[in-house]
Each structure stands twice: as C-alpha cells, then as structure tokens.
Amino acid sequence: MLLAPEEIVPEIILHQYVSSPFSEKIRKIFAHKKIAWRSVEQPVIMPKPRLVPLTGGYRRIPVLQIGADVWCDTGIIIRKIDELKPEPTIYPGGLTAAADTMNQWADRRLFWSTTPVIFEKLGAQVPKAFIEDRSRMMQGADFGAIARSAPDSRNQLRAFLEILDRQLALSPFLLGDSFSLADAACFHPVWFLRAEPSAFGIAQKFANLMRWFERIDAMGYGDVSAMDPDEALKVAKNSSPATAENVDSRDPNQLEAGTRVAVTPDDYAFDPVTGRVVVSTIHEIAIERDVPELGRIVNHFPKIGFRIAAA
The missing domain is CATH 3.40.30.110 (Glutaredoxin)
Incomplete structure (x- = not known):
C-alpha cells in the first residue's frame, strides 16, 4: 500500500x-x-x-x-x-502561542534554574575538560563557579515547579487533555534534574508534577x-x-x-x-x-x- x-x-x-x-x-x-x-x-x-x-x-x-x-x-x-x-499535533486546541511561549520560557528560564542546582553537587566530579569547554561556550565565564548561584536558583526552580504542579492538578498535560510542545519543553529540564538525586528531590515533592513526569517519561523515543x-x-x-x-x-x-x-x-x-x-x-x-x-x-x-x- x-x-x-x-x-x-x-x-x-x-x-x-x-x-x-x-x-x-x-x-x-x-x-x-x-x-x-x-x-x-x-x-x-x-x-x-x-x-x-x-x-x-x-x-x-x-x-x-x-x-x-x-x-x-x-x-x-x-x-x-x-x-x-x-x-498528531503538538498544538492541541490551536494553542500555538501558549505552547510556543512555554517552550521559550522552559528553555531560557526553567532550564537555567536547574544547572547551578545540579552542578552544586556534581561539580567536583565533572572532568576539567568539560568545565573548560562550557566556560568557552559562556564567552569566557567560569562555568566551574556556576554553583555559587545555586541558592537563588533553587528558590526559582522550586517556584517554577510549583507553577507547573498547580496546572497539572487540573489536567493530565500542561495545556489540557493532550500532549503538546509545552509538555516536551517543560519535561526536559525536570528530566535533567535526575542527573543529581538531591536536585531531582526538589521535583519529587510535587505529586502532580511527578505523575505527569512519569507519563511523559514512559512515552519512550519512538522508532530510532x-x-x-x-x-x-x-x-x-x-x-x-x-x-x-x-x-x-x-x-x-x-x-x-x-x-x-x-x-x-x-x-x-x-x-x-x-x-x-x-x-x-x-x-x-x-x-x-x-x-x-x-x-x-x-x-x-x-x-x-x-x-x-x-x-
């Protein structure tokens, strides 16, 4: 056929x-x-x-x-x-602006709140070559010093996750009853937290978020x-x-x-x-x-x- x-x-x-x-x-x-x-x-x-x-x-x-x-x-x-x-659409209900906006927010705000929290604990285990590479990506800034901002990042991360948790108390996905770009975008920073158990522990305190996380995680990767x-x-x-x-x-x-x-x-x-x-x-x-x-x-x-x- x-x-x-x-x-x-x-x-x-x-x-x-x-x-x-x-x-x-x-x-x-x-x-x-x-x-x-x-x-x-x-x-x-x-x-x-x-x-x-x-x-x-x-x-x-x-x-x-x-x-x-x-x-x-x-x-x-x-x-x-x-x-x-x-x-199948990644913009259910025609919510294109909502999904695209959440995608940008997740990339530029939610994700960057996770990095200092993760590397606060992992920093000593990270190879020197990785630190030097990421420092060059940040236009010469010292990536090895990123953990200094962990206390403020932890506050922001917790607040961001609570916002998601409140939404997920009302619907199985972030924009309603169907998977959307917003789910893929907000999933990946939470997924990244699993690199360090205490960082992921912040997310684990939010029950609605965790039910959603497990649902997205179980989707796998498709035919690869x-x-x-x-x-x-x-x-x-x-x-x-x-x-x-x-x-x-x-x-x-x-x-x-x-x-x-x-x-x-x-x-x-x-x-x-x-x-x-x-x-x-x-x-x-x-x-x-x-x-x-x-x-x-x-x-x-x-x-x-x-x-x-x-x-």
Missing part, C-alpha cells in the same frame, strides 16, 4: 548525545508523532570533527539533518518536524536506529540541498537573497556560521555554504534567539 504524500517522511537524522536535555525534548516529540529517525551520537564537548562540517561551526546539540539540509537549534527543528508530520557519524556525512555529500529560495519582501531589515551573513546565537556558544542567504521568513533564516569535503550545505536557524549580521 502506497503512503499518501503527506505521510511520506524523508530520512531524519538527529545529531545528539544521550545525556543532552535539549535532545530529550526532540526525542519526546518524535515519540508523540511516531516518527522513525536515525540517531548520530556526537561528543559532549569540542572538538566535534564530524559535526562541524555540517554546521559551519555551530556546536550546540541537537542538530537535525535531512540530506544536505541541516537545522540548528530546537526552535527551528521543532518547526521542521511539525511541517513534515503535522499530526543508530547511525555512524561518517554515514551521516556521506548522506550530506551524496545529496543536494532541497531548500528553495524564499526571501520575504517585507523583511524589516531588507535582507536579500545571496547576501553574505553571519548567524550567531544570542545567549551562549557564540560561534558564528557564515553563508549566503537562501531563506529569510518571519521565523527562519537559512544560509548556503560551500564545504570542500561535502559540497553545498544549507543551514537553517530560527530568528528568535539568533543574531544576523553582514559578513
């Missing part, structure tokens, strides 16, 4: 590592949408020699690859997944199979970008196709990726790069959370 066109999903490759909380968010969306995907395990710290050719220098995880197109940052990865397979990093590079080399030129004529900064720009995260890991503009829409910037060992690669980024500058 042939699949209808809307059911045909190309081979999806996720570059990740097992302990990555932001990868966990994407893994739960894959599970919800019942998407088959390939998992490429990448290093936790630099160097990442079999990732950087695909990303042009962008080093954060996860990264989504389809052929010679590469999506960097969960903001744009989620949009692409939803475009490929809209159903491993892929070697070299195989993923070969896929890119043997493919051509499928992205058609699409530049919004109403762009407020008058960005034009072919303009050479540098795209950089605005929060941490300030590694610019440089290329020629192929796509510029309200939510997306995509640039084309010529990579000697791979050929043409198009890198896709969200506009929210990134800076675009002439290069």
Whole structure:
C-alpha cells in the first residue's frame, strides 16, 4: 500500500548525545508523532570533527539533518518536524502561542534554574575538560563557579515547579487533555534534574508534577536506529540541498537573497556560521555554504534567539 504524500517522511537524522536535555525534548516529540529517525551520537564537548562540517561551526546539540539540509537549534527543528508530520499535533486546541511561549520560557528560564542546582553537587566530579569547554561556550565565564548561584536558583526552580504542579492538578498535560510542545519543553529540564538525586528531590515533592513526569517519561523515543557519524556525512555529500529560495519582501531589515551573513546565537556558544542567504521568513533564516569535503550545505536557524549580521 502506497503512503499518501503527506505521510511520506524523508530520512531524519538527529545529531545528539544521550545525556543532552535539549535532545530529550526532540526525542519526546518524535515519540508523540511516531516518527522513525536515525540517531548520530556526537561528543559532549569540542572538538566535534564530524559535526562541524555540517554546521559551519555551530556546536550546540541537537542538530537535525535531512540530506544536505541541516537545522540548528530546537526552535527551528521543532518547526521542521511539525511541517513534515503535522499530526498528531503538538498544538492541541490551536494553542500555538501558549505552547510556543512555554517552550521559550522552559528553555531560557526553567532550564537555567536547574544547572547551578545540579552542578552544586556534581561539580567536583565533572572532568576539567568539560568545565573548560562550557566556560568557552559562556564567552569566557567560569562555568566551574556556576554553583555559587545555586541558592537563588533553587528558590526559582522550586517556584517554577510549583507553577507547573498547580496546572497539572487540573489536567493530565500542561495545556489540557493532550500532549503538546509545552509538555516536551517543560519535561526536559525536570528530566535533567535526575542527573543529581538531591536536585531531582526538589521535583519529587510535587505529586502532580511527578505523575505527569512519569507519563511523559514512559512515552519512550519512538522508532530510532543508530547511525555512524561518517554515514551521516556521506548522506550530506551524496545529496543536494532541497531548500528553495524564499526571501520575504517585507523583511524589516531588507535582507536579500545571496547576501553574505553571519548567524550567531544570542545567549551562549557564540560561534558564528557564515553563508549566503537562501531563506529569510518571519521565523527562519537559512544560509548556503560551500564545504570542500561535502559540497553545498544549507543551514537553517530560527530568528528568535539568533543574531544576523553582514559578513
């Protein structure tokens, strides 16, 4: 039986590592949408020699690859997944703004309240190379000193979790009776707390939150199979970008196709990726790069959370 066109999903490759909380968010969306995907395990710290050719220098995880197109940052990865397979929805009841807003809040507020609390206890066990790598990502700040903010972070984390717990007293999921992007987004910081028992203990005091957590955790990861990093590079080399030129004529900064720009995260890991503009829409910037060992690669980024500058 042939699949209808809307059911045909190309081979999806996720570059990740097992302990990555932001990868966990994407893994739960894959599970919800019942998407088959390939998992490429990448290093936790630099160097990442079999990732950087695909990303042009962008080093954060996860990264989504389809052929010679590469999506960097969960903001744009989620949009692409939803475009490929809209159903089952991650926006039940049409609550797009609520889900997207909770996603940004979870990434920028809830998640960052967990990190000092976890590393307050784990800091002494973390390899020096990891501390140095994360310090470089934070533009030279000392990641090893992050535990100093643990008392304030613990207060904020507890308050954030109580907000979620109150909502979950009224419904099985954060936006009602169905799983949504909000659940995937808020799940991954709580999941990250499991790295340190006393940190997770803060969450365990909230009964509604824990029932929800166990429900999301039990979803698993969907239909996943491993892929070697070299195989993923070969896929890119043997493919051509499928992205058609699409530049919004109403762009407020008058960005034009072919303009050479540098795209950089605005929060941490300030590694610019440089290329020629192929796509510029309200939510997306995509640039084309010529990579000697791979050929043409198009890198896709969200506009929210990134800076675009002439290069």
